[in-house]
Amino acid sequence: MDTLILIDAVNAVPKDYLPELVPVEGIFLERSAARECLRMLAAAETEGITIKPMSGYRSSDYQNSLWERDIAEHMSDGLSYDEAVRLTSRYLAKPFHSEHETGLAVDLCTPECDDAVLTFAGTEQGRWLSANAHRFGFILRYPRMKEHITGIAYEPWHYRYVGSPHSDIMKNSGLTLEEYLYYYK
Numbered sequence: 001m002d003t004l005i006l007i008d009a010v011n012a013v014p015k016d017y018l019p020e021l022v023p024v025e026g027i028f029l030e031r032s033a034a035r036e037c038l039r040m041l042a043a044a045e046t047e048g049i050t051i052k053p054m055s056g057y058r059s060s061d062y063q064n065s066l067w068e069r070d071i072a073e074h075m076s077d078g079l080s081y082d083e084a085v086r087l088t089s090r091y092l093a094k095p096f097h098s099e100h101e102t103g104l105a106v107d108l109c110t111p112e113c114d115d116a117v118l119t120f121a122g123t124e125q126g127r128w129l130s131a132n133a134h135r136f137g138f139i140l141r142y143p144r145m146k147e148h149i150t151g152i153a154y155e156p157w158h159y160r161y162v163g164s165p166h167s168d169i170m171k172n173s174g175l176t177l178e179e180y181l182y183y184y185k
């Protein structure tokens with residue numbers, strides 16, 4: 001399992017990629033990501049902070065259905081197909097290009113939430129994750145002001161398992177996964 005695998009608009013999930021999936025509170029994650037995610041949620045809980053996993057592994061078929069649904073929605077709002085694709089790809093990866101298809105990414109939120117929102121960053125759950133996720137091998141994958149590097153807008157809810165010590169180095173240096181791979185590999 002290459003926990004540093006780079007999936008973005010250019011790099012697709014390999015066709016033969018088949019993660020070993022383990023359930024985590026209603027979602028599925030790759031085995032090592034699942035183990036560390038459970039440890040992370042338990043650690044937050046001991047501080048009285050309940051964090052809810054909202055989305056984990058997605059099959060490519062499911063990613064495709066999300067992609068087509070959002071494009072259809074934007075087109076029904078009057079956008080052209082090209083405009084709808086451009087808008088959708090700002091916050092959703094096209095099929096075979098989402099980290100969620102690796103089982104290494106998890107979207108997290110408050111117990112009340114049912115959708116990803118930017119205000120998550122200011123909640124105690126969002127702040128706790130931002131400060132502590134690296135201790136469990138996770139990084140905030142799409143930080144503010146790094147959109148020109150990651151290609152994805154700021155997502156305070158999306159955490160990616162890269163494992164330690166990579167997560168500690170990235171957290172302390174402020175490097176994205178793209179930059180880390182460029183400088184350290």
Ligand SMILES: [Zn+2]
Pocket residue numbers: 055100105106107157158159
């Ligand atoms: Zn996500």
